Amino acid sequence: MQQKTTNQKAWFLVLPVLILVAFSAVIPLMTVVNYSVQDTFGNNQFFWAGLEWFEDMLGDERMWNALQRQLLFSGIILAIEVPLGIFVALNMPKSGVWSSFCLVVMSLPLLIPWNVVGTIWQIFGRVDIGLLGATLAALGIDYNYTQDTVSAWVTIIVMDVWHWTSLVALLAFAGLKSIPDAYYQAARIDQANRWAVFRYIELPKMAGVLMIAILLRFMDSFMIYTEPFVVTGGGPGNATTLLSIDLVKMALGQFDLGPAAAFSLMYFLVILLISWVFYTVMVNLDKKGL
């Protein structure tokens, strides 16, 4: 066996990464941790508060309500976007000019900044001048996202579906494109029906990308802030106050740094936990072959 040379100076080579990660992630996170265990009365004076803020937040109905709304929101958009994305991908032309055209059109919503998406829908849904709002009003449908909870929810959900279904569709399309023709031919020879082709050929081949799509959409929707904030500002009342909207209200509106810090840490842990559970379950299912 060759003797391995030892050179402790090599540690310096990882230093740039350490510094980068420290300033981009560790220090900001630790600052939040620092706030979460202290109380301040201004004047830059801090007092040790221990886990008091965490206990407060866990007992606070406000956070639980926001979490419920958040889970409902993520659940609904996943339940719509994933099947719809797959459906769109299955019906897209597989090759030729129309395929490229579809791909470009599909990616357009993904290129629009969040803020602009929010503004578009905010105007689109207005009852007085918005195309959607005015049309619905003209049809006699009682739609008003600034006053009616259901209208507000429908608006932010449709907006998210409009904005992000393309992502699922594009990923699913990439998965479909990787299936060799021979599979479809074999299915025809074996007299498989359309459902069997989807269930036994297309779905298994798409499983990998779909898992990524679901994970991305879950995390993104769970952290969503800009678009609903621009459209509804969390209203009417607190009806569309999702977790991050509530957090910003607390931290910047009320300047309750301690509770907000405790809140954001728990928020972070919830996302981490759900993503991890989801990923583990999906990978295990994948190993077993769905």
Add this chain to the structure above:
Amino acid sequence: MARITLDNLAHSYAPNPTSAADFALKELNYDWEDGGAYALLGSSGCGKSTLLNIISGLLMPSQGRILFDGRDVTHAPTAERNIAQVFQFPVVYDTMSVHDNLAFPLRNRGRDEAYVAQRVQDIARMIGMEDMLHKKARGLSADAKQKISLGRGMVRKDVNALLFDEPLTVIDPHMKWELRTQLKKLHHDFGHTMIYVTHDQTEALTFADKVVVMYDGRVVQIGTPEDLFERPAHTFVGYFIGSPGMNVIPARVEGATAHIHGCALDLGAGYGTPSGKVEIGVRPEFLRLSAGEGLPVTVRRVEDAGRHKIIRAALFGQDINIIASEDDPVRADMNRVTFDPARINVYADDWRLAPLSGVAGGAA
């Protein structure tokens, strides 16, 4: 099982074919006999897979008809033709077990489970996968997957024909022999019409009763392995079959004599005075190196292939191959080559001419 008739069949991938060059498959009339084992042999891109996909209904021909036992199925969908096809790359349903994979074609046709279980057992025994039936198909090796594909092709008893599209390409050499032998045995036992596409002549010659050689979208010869070897109808057949292939030498032919660079060569039969590009073809097996008689050659290299020697030589500057048995001496003074007159074929514009006075060689 069925007799498959190709009637004026041709196919072009271009929407409006004009010239012959547009056709991937040129006009073809042929009867595939019920229960025959055929091999479709040709180099890549010669149209063999096109023909196979037309027979199985995966492709609609541009012109002509296909008949199964006299019934026109040209526009019938694949399912209706009751065909089994095995592809070059293994197609398995990843999420199913081996058992479910084999059962799939039967279940789709609504056969009862008892029958399905019985058939799956039989097929699993045939492909040697009885102990793997409950494994997931994903994660198996390429040749195990291809065995499943073969099994799925054979699981239906009543198929009109079994089509194989280079099914052994991804299989290890030792498994190739085994599977090919099993296919032959299967053919022998059940008498399915089988069409086997390959570019490997050994595979074609050992598998099939009749070999169909294709070249540039055209069927150039259909015959037994012996026909292809002794009387190649086209220079391509001569060149493609045999190892090394037939020597094709430009010549001027007058009656029963060929003139090669002024040297006369007896052909053993009369051919008149053919015009066009005239060549004689003779297999390396029927050439002999000699010291005194024959045409002058320069020996360049001798390769020992074990049971025989391949002599690479030049005849008037053209490369030819001669096969000599391992006992035949190759000496420095052997600078001539003799031809077996009965084994010489004459070609005009690449197509074989039948001798006018059919004595030796026989009429094709």
